[in-house]
Structures are given as C-alpha cells and as structure tokens.
Amino acid sequence: MLETLQLFSITFIAAFMGVFPPGLVNMSVVKMSFERSKNDGLLMAIGASVVVFFQALLGVILARYVFRHPEAEGMLLRFGVVILGILFIYFLFQGRKKKNLKQIKSVSGWSFFKGVGVSAINLFPIPFFMVLSTLQKKSPEVAYTSEAIFVFSLAASTGTFLMLYLYLISFAKLDQKKPSLKYYSNYVMAGLMLLLIVVTSIRIYYE
Numbered sequence: 122m123l124e125t126l127q128l129f130s131i132t133f134i135a136a137f138m139g140v141f142p143p144g145l146v147n148m149s150v151v152k153m154s155f156e157r158s159k160n161d162g163l164l165m166a167i168g169a170s171v172v173v174f175f176q177a178l179l180g181v182i183l184a185r186y187v188f189r190h191p192e193a194e195g196m197l198l199r200f201g202v203v204i205l206g207i208l209f210i211y212f213l214f215q216g217r218k219k220k221n222l223k224q225i226k227s228v229s230g231w232s233f234f235k236g237v238g239v240s241a242i243n244l245f246p247i248p249f250f251m252v253l254s255t256l257q258k259k260s261p262e263v264a265y266t267s268e269a270i271f272v273f274s275l276a277a278s279t280g281t282f283l284m285l286y287l288y289l290i291s292f293a294k295l296d297q298k299k300p301s302l303k304y305y306s307n308y309v310m311a312g313l314m315l316l317l318i319v320v321t322s323i324r325i326y327y328e
Contacts, residue, residue: 128257128269129276135253136173136280139246140288145208145317148309149239150285151292153232161232162289168236170282173246177277180250181270195325202321204242209314250277 140147146169154162254265254273265273 125269125272129272131257132177132253132273132276133280136177136277137284139249140281140284144245145205145243145314146236146240146281147285147288150236151288153235154289154292157232159289163286164232165236165239166282166285166289168233169240169285170236170278172237172240173281174274174278176240176246177250177254177274178270180247181254181265181273183247184251184255199325200244202318202325204244205314205318205321208242209311209318212308212311212314246277 150162150166150169153165250273257273
C-alpha cells in the first residue's frame, strides 16, 4: 500500500510539473477557451488527459524495449519534429487570416475530441513517462504489476489534468482584461512550435 501511494504521488507530481512549461497541449487548451468558452477548454483538457493515461501506459510498456534499444528515442524525436513543423505552418497561416473576435458557438463533443487529437500527436510525454517509470523501479528490467501500471497511468493523467485546469482558469482571468489575446493566440502557438522544433533538433543533434 505504501509503495502504491509513493508511486502515485511521485508520478502525479512529475506529470503536474511536466505540463507547467508552455507546450502544445496546455496552450491549445488556453486557445480553445479564448476562441470558444471556458467549458470547451475544460472538455478539451479532459480529452487530453484521457490520452495521457494511455501514453503513460505505453511508456511503461516500452520502457524495457527502449532501455535495450536507445536509438528508438531518437526516432520518436525525429517524428516529433515533423509534427511540430506541420503545426507551426498551420498556426502561422491561421494567424494571418482575418479573425472575427466574436466568440464562436460552442460544440462540446468537438472540443473533447480535439483535446484527444492534440494530445495524441504530442509524442513527447511518452519518452518522459518511460524514463519516469524506469527511475521508480529497483531495476529497469523488472516489469511493473498490472496494478502498478494502472496507478502510474492514473496518476499521470490526473496530474496533467490539474495543471491544465490551472492554466485554463489563470488565462481565463487574463483574457477578461485583454480580449485581444484571442487574436494573437495563433501567433503564440506558432512561436511555441518553432521553439520546440529548435529544442528538439538540438536534442537530436547531441544524442
């Protein structure tokens, strides 16, 4: 019981802090709340957190394989750069369009599945959870039990959701003071994608 609580606590805190820096998912949630509503942003955060559960699950399963084949992480990073490049172009063109700052009608189901989609193409949490799961085991080659895998994945998902929710309510208050943030949100996302491309490329080069 104590080991299970420790596994949940460490994973929860790591996932919570891992989403703290501005990234694809948290800024997409903020953008959704700007362009539609806070409820849509919340649904998007829930959808993204559901995907994180399965990303953490996959991370645990792949941990042993990547431990034996380090080149696999490089392949994931290269694929991530391609995805980020596509998103950079998308947000840049979206920002260049003439925007109507009037709030768009809410489509709840669409918001949830957009959260699922955005989180699914964000592959960076998988290596993160792979390393995190390995660090919490006595030996990298020792497999987790089914219960431990579930606890690990649940903690990763709930920790992610809490930070996304904090992002949501924090930026919602800011948007009330500066509504023009809706107009520039696409440029912010494009700049973020470019920054992530540079950082990831540097990681690939040195690895």
